[in-house]
Amino acid sequence: xxxxxxxxxxxxxxxxxxxxxxxxxxxxxxxxxxxxxxxxxxxxxxxxxxxxxxxxxxxxxxxxxxxxxxxxxxxxxxxxxxxxxxxxxxxxxxxxxxxxxxxxxxxxxxxxxxxxxxxxxxxxxxxxxxxxxxxxxxxxxxxxxxxxxxxxxxxxxxxxxxxxxxxxxxxxxxxxxxxxxxxxxxxxxxxxxxxxxxxxxxxxxxxxxxxxxxxxxxxxxxxxxxxxxxxxxxxxxxxxxxxxxxxxxxxxxxxxxxxxxxxxxxxxxxxxxxxxxxxxxxxxxxxxxxxxxxxxxxx
Amino acid sequence: xxxxxxxxxxxxxxxxxxxxxxxxxxxxxxxxxxxxxxxxxxxxxxxxxxxxxxxxxxxxxxxxxxxxxxxxxxxxxxxxxxxxxxxxxxxxxxxxxxxxxxxxxxxxxxxxxxxxxxxxxxxxxxxxxxxxxxxxxxxxxxxxxxxxxxxxxxxxxxxxxxxxxxxxxxxxxxxx
Numbered sequence: 458x459x460x461x462x463x464x465x466x467x468x469x470x471x472x473x474x475x476x477x478x479x480x481x482x483x484x485x486x487x488x489x490x491x492x493x494x495x496x497x498x499x500x501x502x503x504x505x506x507x508x509x510x511x512x513x514x515x516x517x518x519x520x521x522x523x524x525x526x527x528x529x530x531x532x533x534x535x536x537x538x539x540x541x542x543x544x545x546x547x548x549x550x551x552x553x554x555x556x557x558x559x560x561x562x563x564x565x566x567x568x569x570x571x572x573x574x575x576x577x578x579x580x581x582x583x584x585x586x587x588x589x590x591x592x593x594x595x596x597x598x599x600x601x602x603x604x605x606x607x608x609x610x611x612x613x614x615x616x617x618x619x620x621x622x623x624x625x626x627x628x629x630x631x632x633x634x635x636x637x638x639x640x641x642x643x644x645x646x647x648x649x650x651x652x653x654x655x656x657x658x659x660x661x662x663x664x665x666x667x668x669x670x671x672x673x674x675x676x677x678x679x680x681x682x683x684x685x686x687x688x689x690x691x692x693x694x695x696x697x698x699x700x701x702x703x704x705x706x707x708x709x710x711x712x713x714x715x716x717x718x719x720x721x722x723x724x725x726x727x728x729x730x731x732x733x734x735x736x737x738x739x740x741x742x743x744x745x746x747x748x749x750x751x752x753x754x755x756x
Numbered sequence: 757x758x759x760x761x762x763x764x765x766x767x768x769x770x771x772x773x774x775x776x777x778x779x780x781x782x783x784x785x786x787x788x789x790x791x792x793x794x795x796x797x798x799x800x801x802x803x804x805x806x807x808x809x810x811x812x813x814x815x816x817x818x819x820x821x822x823x824x825x826x827x828x829x830x831x832x833x834x835x836x837x838x839x840x841x842x843x844x845x846x847x848x849x850x851x852x853x854x855x856x857x858x859x860x861x862x863x864x865x866x867x868x869x870x871x872x873x874x875x876x877x878x879x880x881x882x883x884x885x886x887x888x889x890x891x892x893x894x895x896x897x898x899x900x901x902x903x904x905x906x907x908x909x910x911x912x913x914x915x916x917x918x919x920x921x922x923x924x925x926x927x928x929x930x931x932x
Contacts, residue, residue: 458799464758465777465823488824495819496801499780508777510824536813560889562804562867565813566820647888648802 458499467510471517471596471625477509479598479621485509487623489531490567492559493575511623520544527629535564535572548629549743550638550658554585557640560648570624573609576616576680579650583610583681585640588656588671591629597622610680635661635668637743641736642675643728645719651676652719653728655708657736659696661744667691672704672733677712677725684708687733696741705733762826766791767835775822782806782817784825785832793833793862797891804890807863808832814870816889833862836869844910845869845903854903856894864890868904876911878904 465488468474478485485507488494497503511517517532520541527548529538538544538555545552558564558572558581572582573593586606593604598621606627609616618624632638638658642651654675660668670691672684687707694700709730714722763772766789775784785794785808797805799818806817809831817830836843845868848854855861864887871878871886878886883904884897892900 460778460780462758463777465760465821467823491821491824492801492819495821499799499818508821512824559801560804561886562807562814562816562889563801563819566815 458501460495460498461501461504463498463505464507465510466507467513469513469515471511471514471623474509474511474514474623475596475598475621477507478623481507483620485620487511487574489571490534492563492567493571493577493580517625522547522631525631527631529569529627529629531568531570531623531625533569535559535567535569536561538569539564547632548589548638550585550589550640550656550740551629553640554581554656557581557642557644557654563648570627573606573627574616574618574624576610576614578610578613578678578680579676580681581640581642581651581654581675584654584656584673584675585638586627586629587673587681587683588638588658589629589632590671591627593624594626594628595619595622596625601625603628607683613679632658633660635663635744635746637740637745638671639736639739639743641732641739643732650719653677653712653714653725653732655729655732655736657733657740659691659737659740659744661696661741665695665745666693667696670704670737672708672737674708674712674729674733677714677729679713682711682713684711684733686711691737696737698738701734701737701741704737705730708733760823760826762823764822764825764827765829767831777821777823779822780818781808781810781815781820781822781825781830784822785817785830791832791834795859795862797859797863802891803860804863804867804887805860807866807890809866809870812870812873814867814889831866831869833865836865843869844907845872847910848903848905848907849900852899852903852906854895854900860890860892860894864892864900868907872904872908872911876908878908880905 486505488508488510517530519530520533522543535555535558572580591606640656642654656673658671662668670688672687674682687704690704709726712726712729714725758777761774785791795805797803801819807814808817845865867890883901
């Protein structure tokens with residue numbers, strides 16, 4: 458497939474990139490990993506007049522913990538998350554998520570920030586970042602601002618980002634002691650979008666009751682959905698099987714799926730219930746630090 | 757701004773040329789350089805037939821603009837053979853019957869090459885995971901996995917494992 462014509466610029470600084478986006482007011486697109494954007498351009502579902510390739514901007518490929526948060530730079534690839542020691546040890550939910558994004562070849566190019574900025578409800582990181590209470594830092598002509606991921610998604614493929622703004626990094630608050638998280642996705646085959654997916658991140662008190670729960674859903678609505686009723690239900694309760702089953706039921710009620718080739722709304726809602734229970738059990742085991750299999754991403 | 761002069765090193769050979777922004781890397785490889793070993797399959801980032809190595813990492817060359825490869829090194833299936841000697845991965849596919857129609861094979865071999873150049877002792881699970889972005893509709897993957905294991909053994913300097921492609925009589929040394 459031959460894309461329609463566009464101009465291409467590869468600036469060497471963020472300031473330059475933002476200025477270009479501003480000068481083209483909504484008709485320019487940021488090219489980072491390109492694994493969603495280039496197919497859209499090839500299918501002519503998108504026809505930007507200018508691509509601003511940020512891949513030549515130095516210093517944006519980091520995945521590092523500092524100042525009590527994990528920072529993921531704009532050019533960190535999914536494969537970088539998979540290889541990161543700090544992610545493996547401290548953020549297993551991110552490893553769960555990166556491993557099921559598209560396929561390993563796509564993950565060499567695809568960026569984590571792009572997975573959010575694209576605004577696709579079928580992408581996997583939006584739910585995970587909601588569960589983690591992450592924020593993105595967006596930089597535009599008028600400076601930088603932080604946007605909580607829970608406020609980033611406005612609608613289908615629509616985000617709160619202005620047309621001159623670039624997501625420069627994702628900031629994830631470092632989890633306190635006795636925290637754990639997991640992402641569970643049902644997919645028909647490698648590389649498919651989720652039939653349904655659930656991210657869960659919990660923090661336990663010393664007595665085993667739940668101090669904080671973040672639960673969010675993939676591809677069962679126009680955007681990723683925070684299952685806030687399920688989150689609130691878990692507070693101050695021990696995460697036993699009965700409690701988790703009830704929270705999973707609440708998570709299923711938060712889903713708003715449509716029928717497609719992957720299934721009916723009823724089926725998808727029920728898969729959310731199943732996946733939410735699995736994700737919460739795995740998150741709880743990881744929070745207790747007692748489950749090697751969960752830490753290795755095997756349930 | 758829509759035409760760009762770029763230099764891309766392909767299989768060790770630098771090429772300087774003028775390209776349109778919208779030219780895909782796979783078209784530069786196939787149509788401009790006439791290296792037709794790299795195949796176009798789905799053209800939608802699924803099948804992996806167009807996989808090449810960009811700075812030694814596998815990428816789908818239908819999902820990258822040629823201009824993005826400016827100043828970088830590309831390796832295609834034509835770059836596997838050296839001085840008339842097949843690459844161990846090519847020998848593995850030949851010995852273990854790792855292909856039937858051959859359409860997925862160049863991409864499959866490039867992914868396998870990147871895997872084995874990082875790790876010459878992958879588990880079967882690691883091999884299957886590494887090639888999960890390369891679709892094969894003929895083999896059921898069984899002989900592809902064996903082919904990659906064969907290549908891995910050769911790259912480790914070990915003796916290749918007995919092949920299932922070899923008739924059992926030959927494997928056991930018995931006469932039929």
